Structures are given as structure tokens and as C-alpha cells.
Amino acid sequence: MATLMTQKHSLGVGLVSVGWMGKVHSRAFADLNSVYPDLPVKPRLVIAADPEPSRQEFAIEALGYEQATADYLEVLRNPDVDVVSICSPNFLHKEIALAAIAHGKHFWLEKPAGRSAAETAEIAAAAAAAGVKSTIGFNYRNAPAIEHAKKLIAEGALGRITNVRGIFFADYSSEPNGALSWRFKRELAGSGVLGDLMGHLVDLVQYVVGDIAEVTALTSTTHKQRPIQQMGKGTHFDVIEGGPMGEVENEDYAGMLVRFTDTGYGSDAVGTLEASRSLVGPRARYELEIYGTEGSFIWDFERMNEMQLTTARRGQELGYRRVMASPGMGDFGSFQPGAGTSMGYDDLKVVEARKFVEDILGLAHLNSNINDAVASAAVLAAAEESAATKSWQTVAPVAGSTSAKRKA
Ligand SMILES: NC(=O)c1ccc[n+]([C@@H]2O[C@H](COP(=O)([O-])OP(=O)(O)OC[C@H]3O[C@@H](n4cnc5c(N)ncnc54)[C@H](O)[C@@H]3O)[C@@H](O)[C@H]2O)c1
Secondary structure, three states: OHHHHHOOEEEEEEEEOOOHHHHHHHHHHHHHHHHOOOOOEEEEEEEEEOOOHHHHHHHHHHHOOOEEEOOHHHHHHOOOOOEEEEOOOHHHHHHHHHHHHHOOOEEEEOOOOOOOHHHHHHHHHHHHHHOOOEEEOOHHHHOHHHHHHHHHHHHOOOOOEEEEEEEEEEOOOOOOOEOEOHHHOHHHHOOOHHHHHHHHHHHHHHHHOOOEEEEEEEEEOOOOEEEEOOOOOOOOOOEOOOOOEEEOOOOOEEEEEEEEOOOOOOOOOEEEEEEEOOOOOOOEEEEEEEEEOOOEEEEEHHHOOEEEEEOOOOOOOOOOEEEEOOOOOOOHHHHOOOOOOOOOHHHHHHHHHHHHHHHHHOOOOOOOOHHHHHHHHHHHHHHHHHHHHOOOEEOOOOOOOOOOOOOO
16 A cells, blocks of 8 residues: 555645535545545645635645635645645636636636636636646536436437436525525626526536537526625525625526537437526436437436436336446446445545546546536526527537537
8 A cells, every 4th residue: 555655646736715615626635545546646735725714724624735825826826736626606717717727737617617608718718728727517427327328328228319308406595585695696606597507407418418509598586685695604505584685686597498419319309408596395406317219317416326217118117217326337336336325426526536637647538628618608608698588599519528429
């Protein structure tokens, strides 16, 4: 074991923002060597930045960073930092990503990459010009059931894909007095549930099925005012009793009809995609249903380690089989030796960290990259335009994305 560890190169990690995602990224780096012992690097948590002093203290005491600072530029300037996790609120993503690129640091950036398609494209262009590698936090791709569905579709096991149904339904702002965090302000977040949850769903269907070519959408806001929450305090799940109220400036719900490009399984795949952050009932019901001429697949993140599958059209026992994720599906076997012992949300980020590191080392290019963020943002921008103009919008394919492609 000692030999295994001494053969590894140190990988200096810097973190910007010690909120929910900052903690999850840090735990992912800390777990990398135990989950993937053959990875030839050993992460070293060098420095974390957050303006909130209690979060700087947490970074050192709980997460194990050597130093902490209020100023993210100190992270980027640190010569021991090789890669940087950017886990700040959306309004800082472009500024910090461009600064990371200017300092030649590969970055793992949370979604949505920019507040708009234009900001996202700006980050992509700068990264390409500087030859800096990126990974985007589209973690649901890494669920073993999703990787299995992608493989089944690529092998033709579901036949020609005819339609897709996706819902990303959460309840984090179902309370009318749920906190008015930065997520509800246009200047700080950009769009609402579109950038927050629909962006994940769009990335997921583009990764598994193929590029979306046409969109029509509508949006609505359930609760128009909420109690104001101070930046850096609490989480967006908090409920605040009393206190001053502020305006919700973006949408709680978005619904879309989409048409996919021809990915080689037929040119007529269509879909319905919905997302909401303020429903009563679903906790994190992130569900993907994919229907083909030979079979279908159903997955729900609330039951992440299982899927409903059918690949038969005839016979007396038509219907779904409940299939558990197991070694051989995605990275399941790196975490658990047998089916039935579940992986969790944090594990998806460990997989994402592996893909990020492997891309940087030139070992594999399996990660979601900034072009995937551009591709997702383009669909969301088309949805916003569609909702505003009550029209269908076309979406151009994005070069360099890792969406499911047309068969050779
Ligand atoms: N991939 C996913 O599943 C997922 C889940 C949640 C959040 N996210 C994304 O992660 C990002 C962060 O979300 P979160 O829930 O962790 O937010 P959060 O509100 O929990 O934390 C944000 C942190 O940023 C800090 N911050 C504010 N200004 C800063 C500055 N100038 N420099 C450095 N830090 C600053 C705050 O003090 C706070 O600690 C968002 O873009 C969000 O969309 C992704």
C-alpha cells in the first residue's frame, strides 16, 4: 500500500465557496484514492475561499484544507493549486472561471456554468483558447442506471427511440416562507428552475438520447415573494418565519416539448421535459423514461439504485422487470461489491472527480465539459425565448459536447 501511495503524483486542489457543493466536491477529492486506487494522483486539499469566516474555519477544521481565505484570487494564485473547484453562486461562475483560465488552472465548475447561454459560451471560448480543461457538475450522468441505459440504447436494445419523458420535481421551495436565497434573484442566479434543475435534465437526455433540435416551453412562478436570506448563511432548504420579504424574480416551474436530432436510431424522437422546485410531495423525483420500438427504461433518482426495464414486445409476461444497479453498470463496482448495497448522491461526485482527473491526465475523456454546459444552456435559452414569444425555437448542435451522437 505504501508503494501504491508513493507512486502517486500530488494534485493540489483549490476550492472556491464552501457551501453545499463545496463540501461535496471536497469529500469527492478526499475519497478518490480509496474508490479508485489505480488513479495515479493523490489529491492534496491546499486552500479554500469563502467570504464567510465560519465557512473558512469549516474548510480547515472539517474538510481538511491547509489554508482558507476570503479572496478566491488567493486560491488561483497559489502555485501549489493544480485544479480548482468552483462551487459559488451562479453570478460568480463566469468571473471566477475566466480568472481560473487566466491562471492556467483546470476547473470543475458547478452547473449552470453561466447565468445565460452567452456567459457560458464566453467561458467555453476562453477555456478552448487557453487549453484549460473543464468538468461541469452534471452529476446525474454518473448514476450506474443512467450509464446502463446509455449503453442499452447505443447497442440498440431499446430499438428506435420514439419518445422521452423527463421530470425533475423537487420540493426545496414548496414552503411559501421558504428562504429567498440567491437562487430566486435574476442578477445572482439567472433563470430559476430552468438553470437549476431543467439544465440537469436537458444534459441527461442529451447525454443518453442525443441533441435536442427544437423546443417549445412555458414557465410559471408559484410563490411571488419569500423571506430574505443572507448570503452565506443557511441553505436554500431553510424556512424563515417573519422578517422582510423580497420578490421572486425567476420561474418555479418550466415545461417543454422537444424534438431530438437523428442520433441514428430514427429521426423522430420527441419528448416532454418538466421541472419544478416548489411542489408538495416529490422530494427529489428526478425521473427519466425512455421509450423505444423494442423496449423501455424508467429511472427515478429517489430510487437511484434501481430501474424498470423491458426489452420484450411479445409473450405472455410482458411488462417491467425491476433491475438493481450492480457491478458492471457504470462505476457501481468501484463502490460496492454486489447489488442491493446502495450508492448515494455523494458517490456521483466521486465518479465526476475521477472523470475530471482522468481528462486532465489525458487518460480518458468521459467527463462532461464546458461544451456540454453550452449545449444545455442553448436549450434553456431557446426555452426562455419560446416561453416569452409562445413559439417553437430551433437549437443548433454544439461542437465538442459529449451528447449521444449519430451512429457511424
Ligand atoms: N450538481 C448539483 O447537483 C448541484 C446541487 C446544488 C447546487 N449546485 C450548484 O452549485 C453552486 C453552489 O450552490 P450551493 O448550493 O453549494 O450554494 P450555497 O448557497 O450552499 O453556498 C454558496 C457559498 O458561496 C459563498 N460565496 C458567496 N460569495 C462568494 C465569493 N465572492 N467568493 C467565494 N465564495 C462566495 C457563500 O458564502 C456560500 O458559502 C450553484 O451554482 C448551484 O447551482 C449544483
